[in-house]
Amino acid sequence: MKIESYGKINLGLDVLYKREDNYHELSTIMQQIDLSDILTIKDIKEGIKLESNHRDVPLDSRNLVYKSWEKIKEKTGINRGVHININKRIPVAAGLAGGSTNAAATLKGLNELWDLKLNEEELRNIAVEIGADVPFCTMGGTALAEGIGEKLTKLKSFKNHQLLLINPGMGISTVEVYKKLRLKGKRTLDTNKIISSIENNDIKTLSDNMINVMEEVVLENNPIIEEIKNDLIKYGSLKPLMSGSGPTVFGFFDDLDKLHYCKDKLEEKYTKGIVVEGKTI
Numbered sequence: 001m002k003i004e005s006y007g008k009i010n011l012g013l014d015v016l017y018k019r020e021d022n023y024h025e026l027s028t029i030m031q032q033i034d035l036s037d038i039l040t041i042k043d044i045k046e047g048i049k050l051e052s053n054h055r056d057v058p059l060d061s062r063n064l065v066y067k068s069w070e071k072i073k074e075k076t077g078i079n080r081g082v083h084i085n086i087n088k089r090i091p092v093a094a095g096l097a098g099g100s101t102n103a104a105a106t107l108k109g110l111n112e113l114w115d116l117k118l119n120e121e122e123l124r125n126i127a128v129e130i131g132a133d134v135p136f137c138t139m140g141g142t143a144l145a146e147g148i149g150e151k152l153t154k155l156k157s158f159k160n161h162q163l164l165l166i167n168p169g170m171g172i173s174t175v176e177v178y179k180k181l182r183l184k185g186k187r188t189l190d191t192n193k194i195i196s197s198i199e200n201n202d203i204k205t206l207s208d209n210m211i212n213v214m215e216e217v218v219l220e221n222n223p224i225i226e227e228i229k230n231d232l233i234k235y236g237s238l239k240p241l242m243s244g245s246g247p248t249v250f251g252f253f254d255d256l257d258k259l260h261y262c263k264d265k266l267e268e269k270y271t272k273g274i275v276v277e278g279k280t281i
């Protein structure tokens with residue numbers, strides 16, 4: 001069985017406060033994009049064997065795919081073996097939910113392969129035990145995520161908007177970013193404005209109002225992110241934003257020719273990085 005495992009961007013990310021369980025309460029708009037990894041899942045006699053084309057992906061119990069297999073065993077009592085090949089195309093530790101989407105695809109894949117009949121809500125309840133971004137990844141599309149990311153409200157579809165994603169070529173640890181955050185004690189992101197722009201299919205107003213409260217602390221040690229944002233604007237993007245805990249930056253385009261011109265320019269400049277064209281799905 002082959003499954004496509006799609007990444008996400010945050011069309012705005014606000015961190016409201018630190019909770020007693022040490023997680024943070026969020027208000028974020030999540031959007032699935034067509035940049036994906038391919039998972040190939042096969043039955044084997046017992047245990048789990050992982051394989052990947054990407055050297056930064058752990059092939060043991062640290063992999064979120066491994067955690068999905070363990071959770072399925074624990075929740076359903078099914079103890080079957082599986083071989084999973086993870087063909088990585090989503091940059092790793094990039095703020096694009098790479099590991100989380102692989103975990104979600106594994107939950108859905110095993111549910112189908114083993115005919116477990118878990119419904120969407122049951123899948124989401126298992127997903128949150130694997131990671132905060134995993135429930136959204138099982139659902140996809142466009143959603144407001146609150147709580148630690150697991151309280152999801154589906155929003156109107158925001159498909160087919162063209163964007164460029166620029167990753168400077170290094171990874172950033174989500175845990176470290178949460179540790180460094182300086183919380184303001186009040187809301188920074190106008191989520192209603194983001195939601196109304198989505199409803200009106202208005203990428204310009206959306207882009208103008210996108211805020212990610214994690215940018216500030218990530219920028220302090222990674223000034224290249226500001227440089228990428230400035231370059232995106234210089235070559236025709238609408239106002240760009242860092243996704244999640246970074247370092248990937250994305251910008252929307254109202255014209256495909258502008259996007260291709262910008263892509264050429266940024267590919268020339270960021271030779272150590274990754275420049276990918278994508279769209280919202």
Ligand SMILES: C[C@](O)(CO)[C@H](O)COP(=O)(O)OP(=O)(O)OC[C@H]1O[C@@H](n2ccc(N)nc2=O)[C@H](O)[C@@H]1O
Nearest residue numbers: 022023024100131132133134148149174175178244245
């Ligand atoms: C930055 C985002 O990508 C925004 O969508 C997510 O909040 C990150 O979610 P994630 O990588 O799935 O997070 P998890 O794997 O569940 O948690 C990793 C670590 O991030 C921190 N964490 C995560 C989510 C959250 N709401 N509050 C947190 O403080 C915790 O220290 C946690 O130990």
Ligand SMILES: Nc1ncnc2c1ncn2[C@@H]1O[C@H](COP(=O)(O)OP(=O)(O)OP(=O)(O)O)[C@@H](O)[C@H]1O
Nearest residue numbers: 063064092093094095096097098099102133174244
């Ligand atoms: N299937 C997986 N794919 C990629 N990384 C994984 C996977 N499983 C575990 N990891 C580990 O998770 C770390 C974070 O990688 P990931 O690509 O999920 O980050 P991210 O996109 O920033 O996540 P998020 O946006 O959810 O915070 C990696 O450094 C890697 O060690």
